[in-house]
Amino acid sequence: MLDQTRPGPRTKTQRRPQDPARTRAAILEAASSLLAKDGPEGLSVSQVAQLAGVNRGTAYQHFQTREQLLEATTAWVSENLRRAVFGDGSSVHAVAPSDPQWVVERMAGFAMENPELGRAWLFEVLSSSQPASDPFWHHYKTLFEKFARSDRAQPGIDTEVHSVIMLIGTFLWPVFVRSRARTARERQELVQRFTNEMLRLSLSGTMRPEEFPELQAKMPQVAAAKKPRR
Template identity: 55%
Template sequence: MAATRTDPDGRSRRRVRDPVATRETILEAASNLLARDGPEGVSLSAVAHLAAVNRGTAYQHFETRERLIEAAVDWVSDKLFRAVFGDPETIGERRVEEVDSADMTERLCDFAMENPDLCRVWLQQVLASPDPRQDPFWREYSGSFGRFAATDLAEPDIDVEVLSVVNLAGVFFWPILARAHAAGDRQRTELSRRYTREILRLSLFGTMRAEAFPAIVERVRPKS
């Protein structure tokens, strides 16, 4: 897409829009509509209007509404992945002992606190997927727990899938509560740290003293 600008000398020149930046703007607008109205509220014309581009430009990047929605969901997942884990191209180079669970949790909490709409889109679409395990962020997140659980650093018999679901559900719900009584960026950061501390405390110590609940200890003991 090109626009016209006028130089100080009065002559008009054509300004070429960056197609990569335009695509990014369209995807951001689509994700905002997905978060607010769900897939039913997304159309190419509505997204073009929100992104401040003409409809023809939107169609140049995405031929159909379905492709736009699919691309927006992938864009959100990639944003989440990069915020928590870094560049997907280099993720396989890390060793399990290099993964800092505290830092990973803090980055996830910070992203969720600052981007609740994106997290809502990711969660809605993954839950609607016929196979949520194919999502790149889910694979890496649960995979990180799985690799950790296989080391001697972890308690035995961790149910990796359940733990991953519990953590993500809490991380994505917490900002909804926290932002209701957070007056600014500083308070949101403090609330993010508060959530991180409690998740880490639960991971280290839990909430029940095992010696006080022998029946529950027996109940959760793996069956041979």
């Protein structure tokens, strides 16, 4: 007869150790949902723990303060944005994105799919005293600075101002779209309109059009005249 007073063999579930990386990812995913819904003010470690389905004490082991959680969530969103736009590679090798249309379209697409989250992320980055620590900002601005130093760019570009203008336009455009588009097709058409205009402005301002003949061919309304260097 089995001795009921002695503990039986431990099950696989009981023996399985916790996966800290998976727990952290679940917490950050839940935090991003709250960040999109309620903004930075609505973020708290206890609420995030409840939404993520983890013990509150476990959540505090990963993030002891709300500030730590907000900083980590912002970086997590930024890394997802960086991967959505630039892929999985972590190094910045190119002088500039080989296809500017690719970058603009994917930025606009991410903004359309994550409108509230994108705006919350952008606010945190722009209000930060060290925006260069943000993964996407660092990657995007580094690429743009390399492009601005190349022969393919117009002279005198203020890369920081231009980067801010591009990001503000990209992540506020969904506000305009939401009030006018009812279907997925209409939203996609407005994303394409935004992409085309950003590229047209770039061809007229930051890029030397003759260096981008394929892109210029897609924009017949852009004058082909070469702007003289000063």
